[in-house]
Amino acid sequence: MSRTSRVYVQGLPQLIQLNGHNNDIVFHDDEDYLTFLNCLRKAGETFDFALHAWTLLPNQLMMLLTPGTKEDLSRLVQHIGRRYVPWFNQKYHRSGSLWEGRYNSSLIEPEAYLLIAQKFVDTRLGERQAVRGERPAWSSYWNNIGERQQQMITPHEQYLRLGNTPQERAIQYARFIQSPLSPSIEKRLQDCLNQNRLLGTPQYCQRLERQLHRPVQPRQAGRPRKYFHNQVTDWAWLENQAACLLSRYCYQEVRLPLLESEGNNAAFTATNEPFPLAGGHSALLRGEGTMGCLQMINQHPHLQSTSKLWYQGVMFRSTENTGEHIEQYQQLGVEAFGFAGVDIELEQLVLQYDFFKSLGLQENVELKISSTGTQQEFAAFRAALRAFYQPFTSIFEPEWAECLAMQPENLLRSDNPLLAKLRSIAPAVGDFLGEESRRRFDCLLESLTKIHVPFEVDRWLYPSNAYCQTHFEWHCDKLMEHSLLCRGGRYDDCASTVLETPIQACGFALMLDPIMRLLRLTDKHLLKQQVTDVVIIPGSPAASTEALSIGRSLRKTFPQMSIANDFSHMRVNACVRNARRLGGRFIIVVPPDGAATEVALYDRDSGEEQTVNIAKAISILSRSLNALPVC
Template identity: 30%
Template sequence: MNTLQAVRGMHDILPADIAGWQWLEARLADRLNAYGYTEIRIPLVEKTELFTRAIGQGTDVVEKEMYAFDDRNGESLCLRPEGTAGVVRAALQHGLLNPPGLKVWYTGPMFRHERPQKGRQRQFHQTGVEVFGVATPEVDAELIAMATRLWTDLGVDDQLTLEINSLGDRDDRQRYRNALVDFLRPLADRLDPDSQRRLESNPLRILDSKNPDTQALLADAPRLHDHLGDEAAAHFEAVTGMLGALGIAWTHNPGLVRGLDYYGRTVFEWTTDALGAQGTVCAGGRYDDLIEIQGGRPTPGIGFALGMERLLALVEASGRRFGRAPHAYLVSSEAAEHRLGLAESLRDAWPDIRLLTDLQGGSFKAQFKRADRSGAAVALVLGEGELAAGEVTVKDLRGDAPQQSVPRDRLAAALRERFEAA
C-alpha cells in the first residue's frame, strides 16, 4: 500500500523550518500590538455567500479559486480565500463597530484553488490588519507607516518598494470603467484570454494583466487617476503628502488595482524583485463600501494582508538564519529518576534553558552521538562518580574548552552565565 501524500499545493511546515515561522510570527505580533491592534481569530470555514457578496461574482477568486462545497444540510460553505470578509462578518455579528476605531489583526491559513508554483500555493498563510470606522487620510498614512516599520524590524526594508494608487469613489470608478471599456472594446481580439473575459465582468483587473502584449495596448488607455472626483483626489494627495512628511518613499502606480470588488480610494502594495515572478509581499487598501455590502451601516474601513511564505522567503534571502540549538544535552548512566530530577531542577533554576535529556539510554558512546546530532553546545554528564560527588561534568561539544566538574547546586548559574554572556 502506498503512503498517503499531502494534497497538491498544501505543504507541511516541518520542524527544521518552524524556527523561522515562530520568529516571524512573534515579531509581527509585537509590532502590531504596539500600534494598538488586538488579535482576532476567525473560522477557516464560512458561508460561501460571505465571499460571493463581498468579493464579487466577476472576480477570479469567486469564479475559479474558491474551495466551495455543500455540507450535509445542503448549505454552501467554503474554505476562506482571504481574511477581511470574515473579520467584517465577525465585527457585525458581535457588535464591535461602535464606537468607531476598532483595530484588529489576524493570522492563519487561506485557501485558493489555483495552479501551485513557487511563492503561490493552494494553502497559504497571511497576516492581516483592519481598521474600522475612521475615514481620515491619517489612518491610511499610519497603516502604511506601521508596515514600513515592520520591514525595518525584519531587516528587509531595502528589498521592498511601496506602490500606491487611488481607485476613487464608486461613481469615479463607474465613469472610469465606462471609459476603459470604450477604449478596449475595439481592441478585444488583441487582448489575452483572461482580459477578454474580464472586459465585461471586471475590466479594471485588465490593468493588472501580466501579459506584455496586453500591457502594450494599455499604454494609451485612459487613466483612473484622471477620473477621480474632488474628494477622492484630495484624500490621495493628503495621504501621499503625509508619507512624504514621514520620509516614506513611494511610487505612484496608476495601473495598481485590487482583485476584489470592495476596494476604493487608497490602494497600495509592497513589491520586491528578490523573489522572482511572485513579487508582491503585502497589499491592501481602503474598503469603505464593504460593511454596507455585508448588511451593516455605511462604515469606512482599511487594511492590508501580507503573505507569510513570501515574507519569510525574503527574510531568508536577506541572509538571516534561524534555529535555536539546545544549550545542553544530558547524558547519564544513572536511573531515570536521577537524570529527570537533575533536568527538572535545572529548569526550575533557569526556566529559559533549552535542555534535552537522553531518554533512550544505552552506552555513553551512543548517547554522545545523539548529543552531537542534537546541535547542543555542551553535554552534561551524570555518571556514577558524578552522582556520588554531587557534581555534573560539563563537556564542550562545539569547541575545545576543557571539560569541567561543576557542583550540582551551581550548575544552573554556571550554564546561565556561560550562555547569556555569549
C-alpha cells in the same frame, strides 16, 4: 573567455555609469567639470543620442540617455575617453587610464522605471553632500525641476506626461523626487548596471528574453543553498517576529474558523468550491481572513467603534476554475475598523516597513501605492474605459472582452502590443479623482516622505479586491512571478455593504510563503538565530529522570527561557552536536549515574566548558538573562 556582448534594444533608454580608476578623483575643480561638459556637448553634435539626465561627481559620472544606434553609444564613450582623458592627464601630469574598466550600462523599461532611473541620476550624491543634505551642483537636477535651462537635455516622453506645460512638469517632477528612493530600487539599479542587465518588470523582462533569446534580468550572486534549518523552527520564528511587532502596535490577535458558510460575500477573494460535510451540509474552506473579521465585528457591535485585529493561519484557494485542485498557503492579516482618517493607513504602512526591516529585507522589497478614489469615482473611471475600448471590441480576443466587462482596468496592464499602444491614450484613473480624494492621497504621500518610508506611486496598480481610496502592494522582483509579499488598502464601501451599516475599514495581508522563500534566497542569518536557550542531555537512560527534574526546576526559576530536554538517547557527543544545531545557548549534561551533584555546562557564546553544581549553573544562567533577546 570572451566578454559578454552588451544588451541593446532599439528605442530603449540606457543608464550609463563611469567610475574613476581605483575610485580616484576625475573632477577636481570647476574647470574639469566645464571641460567635460564641453566634450559631451560636442559629442551631441556628432552622434545621435538624446540625453535625459546626467550627474557628475568627483569620482563618478552617470548619464541617462536614449542612443540612436548601438554604435552611437559606444562612440560617445570613446569620444569622452579620447577628448577628456588626455586633457585631464596633461593638466595633472599623469598617464594611463582614467576610468575603471568598461563602462557600466543598464537598459530601462520606460513606462515602469524611466522616471525612477532619472530620479536616481538627478539625486545622486557624494558621501559629503549626502551628510550635508545638499543637491549635486553639476547635474541635470536643476534643469528638470525648472530652475536652470540646459540645452543638452532632451525630455523623455515619460517626463513630458507629467504636465501640459514645462512649469507643470517641473513642479510635478520636483514633487516626485522629494520622496526617498527605495533601497530595493537602488540595489536593483546597481545590480543591473554591474551586470549589463535590464531594469524592468518581470513580465516585460520575460517577453524581451523570448525575443532576444538571452537573459536580461540580473542574476543572484553565489551558489544556491543546499541545506536549510528545520522548517518548523523557521516558521515559528517568522510568525513570532510578526506577533511581537503587532503587539507593540496594540493589535489584538483573533482566531478564525477554518470552514466558512457558503453565503459569505466573495468580494475579497476567489471563492473555493463547496466542501462537503456530514449530513448533506457543505461549507467553504477559508480563502482569506477579512470576511471572518467582519463576521466577528457583526457579532460584537461594540468593536465597530474602534478595533485593531490580526490573525494568521492556513488559507486555501483554487488553482483552477473547476475547483478540483486546492492549494494551501500561509497568511497573516491585519484589520482596523472605525478609523476614518488617513492616519490608520499610514500606521499600517509604517508597520509593514518595520516588519521587513526587522527581517533585514528592506533592500529587497518595494512599496507600490496608488489611489482609486471613492467607489463612485472608480466606477466612473471603469465606465470611461469601457467607452474608450468599445470601438476596438471587434478585434478583441475572447479574454479581452470578458476583462472589459468585469475589470476593464486590467487591459491597461497587458503586455500585448496593441493594448500597450492604446494604453498611452486611454483614460487615467487620476482624471476621475475628486478634490477630497486627491487631498487625502497627497497627505498620505507627504507623510510617508517625512518619515522616510520609500515608496513608488504606480499608476498601473489597480485593486484586485474591493478596495477604495488607498491601495498598496509590496513586491520583490527576485521572486519573479511570485513577487507579491503584501497587499492591502481601505475598503469602507465593501465592509459597509457586508455589515449593512456604515463603517470604516482598512487592512492588509502578509504572504508568509514568499516572505520565507525570500529569506532563504537572500541567505539571511536571522533564520539561524537561537530558538532554544538551554538543552538538557542525560548522560545515560538512567539519568533521564534527574534530567527531567532539573528541567522542571529551571523552568520555574527562569520562565523567560526556553528549556528543552533531549530524549533521543543517543551518545552524548551526538546529542551535544544536535543541541548546537538547534542554536542552544547552554547545554547541560547530567552525569550517567544520575547523581546531579555536578553537571557539565557548555556555553556556546564564550566557548567554555566547565563542571559545576546546580547552584552555580543557576547563577551562570541568571547572568546570561541580560544578553537574551527580548520580544
